[in-house]
Amino acid sequence: MRILKKNLSLLLIIVFIELFYYQSFAKGTEYVWSNNAEKLIETSANLSNNKDIPNSLNLESGAGILIEQKTGQILYEHNIHEKLRPASVTKIMSILLIMEEIEQGRLSYDTQISCSETAAGMGGSQIWLNTTETLSVNDMLKAICVVSANDCVVAMAEHIAGSQEAFVEKMNNKAKELGMNDTTFKNCHGIDEDGHETSSYDIALMSRELLNKYPEITKYTTIWMDSLRDGKSELVNTNKLVRNYKGATGLKTGSTSLALYNLSASATREDLSLIAVIMKAPTTKVRFAEAQKLLDYGFNNFSYHKLGNKGDVIKEINVSKGNREKINGILEENSGTLIKKGNEKGIEQNLNLEKSINAPIKKGDKIGEITYNLDGNIIRSVNVVSDRDVEKLNIFTMGKRIYYSWINLLRS
Numbered sequence: 001m002r003i004l005k006k007n008l009s010l011l012l013i014i015v016f017i018e019l020f021y022y023q024s025f026a027k028g029t030e031y032v033w034s035n036n037a038e039k040l041i042e043t044s045a046n047l048s049n050n051k052d053i054p055n056s057l058n059l060e061s062g063a064g065i066l067i068e069q070k071t072g073q074i075l076y077e078h079n080i081h082e083k084l085r086p087a088s089v090t091k092i093m094s095i096l097l098i099m100e101e102i103e104q105g106r107l108s109y110d111t112q113i114s115c116s117e118t119a120a121g122m123g124g125s126q127i128w129l130n131t132t133e134t135l136s137v138n139d140m141l142k143a144i145c146v147v148s149a150n151d152c153v154v155a156m157a158e159h160i161a162g163s164q165e166a167f168v169e170k171m172n173n174k175a176k177e178l179g180m181n182d183t184t185f186k187n188c189h190g191i192d193e194d195g196h197e198t199s200s201y202d203i204a205l206m207s208r209e210l211l212n213k214y215p216e217i218t219k220y221t222t223i224w225m226d227s228l229r230d231g232k233s234e235l236v237n238t239n240k241l242v243r244n245y246k247g248a249t250g251l252k253t254g255s256t257s258l259a260l261y262n263l264s265a266s267a268t269r270e271d272l273s274l275i276a277v278i279m280k281a282p283t284t285k286v287r288f289a290e291a292q293k294l295l296d297y298g299f300n301n302f303s304y305h306k307l308g309n310k311g312d313v314i315k316e317i318n319v320s321k322g323n324r325e326k327i328n329g330i331l332e333e334n335s336g337t338l339i340k341k342g343n344e345k346g347i348e349q350n351l352n353l354e355k356s357i358n359a360p361i362k363k364g365d366k367i368g369e370i371t372y373n374l375d376g377n378i379i380r381s382v383n384v385v386s387d388r389d390v391e392k393l394n395i396f397t398m399g400k401r402i403y404y405s406w407i408n409l410l411r412s
Helices: 002-024 087-103 137-149 150-161 164-177 200-213 214-220 285-300 397-411
Strands: 064-070 074-078 112-114 132-137 226-228 233-236 248-256 262-268 272-283 303-308 315-321 327-330 337-340 349-354 356-358 364-374 378-388
Touching: 064 200, 064 285, 074 285, 087 137, 087 150, 087 164, 087 200, 087 248, 087 262, 112 150, 132 137, 137 150, 137 214, 137 226, 137 233, 150 164, 200 214, 200 248, 200 262, 200 272, 214 248, 226 378, 248 285, 262 285, 262 378, 272 285, 285 303, 303 378, 315 349, 315 364, 327 364, 337 364, 337 378
Parallel strands: 315 356
Antiparallel strands: 064 074, 064 272, 112 132, 226 233, 248 262, 262 272, 303 337, 315 327, 327 378, 349 364, 364 378
16 A cells, blocks of 8 residues: 555656646647627518518508517618607607616605696696695606606606706607617607607617516506506506507507607517507507508518527537536527518528637637528527636646545545
8 A cells, every 4th residue: 555655646746747847838729719700780581571662561651660679670661760740659768768767776666756837737648747746656657658648757857857858868868879860859748849850760769678678667558547546547548559459568659730640559479579650640540550550560471489598508518628627508698580480490500619618718708609590691690608617727726636536546
């Protein structure tokens, strides 16, 4: 036994010398995934969206657009950049800013909001707030979303920014941030005012932002009937699709004598979420009929095909020169694509991944990529990332590892 231990000691000394030589002189290459590749843009080659046929659905309204909510893909367009009066569809931006305040902790749903003389005197759609009462943010949102209450949205604007003017500045800053280049807000409620204008494209942008970032807003936008003030004030939604259209999730109506009839209508069926915007419809009946026509067109012709979930294990990968021998390559994010119905089986998956990677590796590091192709076109690309940290071995960690391996061997 003494001779065996002596030989083991000599062996360990030799291993340490070799490790020292390796660390000092060997030039190992570390795997680095190139970030210089051109970013892939999701193609619409797998879609047939009638862009080349002007107003193929024969809309009577001045403008209209249909988009898929997750991807933002335009499925139908008609005068989408024409600047028009939005009326109370304006309130989508006001609601978005209210939700941001809640997210950032400056408001809660229980925060009590008072009413100024200005807010109380707004007129138009309202719940007749008076200066002696307060309502919670929860009730304010309910009134704004369900009956488009002008008094409530002004009270909220004044509470958040100090004045409606300051709040409108925040609205315009947010519009610029979202790329709403056709939009200028003059107020937070949508009552006609010279220069207060937007486009169906921009309404779709802010609708998508609200629904994607704050899906909880549908708790309010899907209400058909409710009440406030202990049942004394009844509310009936101005958006009739909430009651009559399967999968409706909102979103906002608007009408004035100059703007005529506007609507941002959203709906979800299975995994497909759509947003249809109608502007300057001649009647309220046409407004709802044409929004439904757009939504029907989307649901009848397209589907959202799920490709994978964030964290899905794609492949086990060998690691060299690390304190672990293997890692899992996992999907960085949820993956899916909008596709024309019937094309789902034609999707092909290509995995670009090294068989072995050198340490060090950090959890979340990009180690490969999956691309999904249809008819020779890339329709989606998703990063494959490491599921854990792997430290690079050095002379001490490798020696320690070998030493404990020998101890375990002797004990066995």
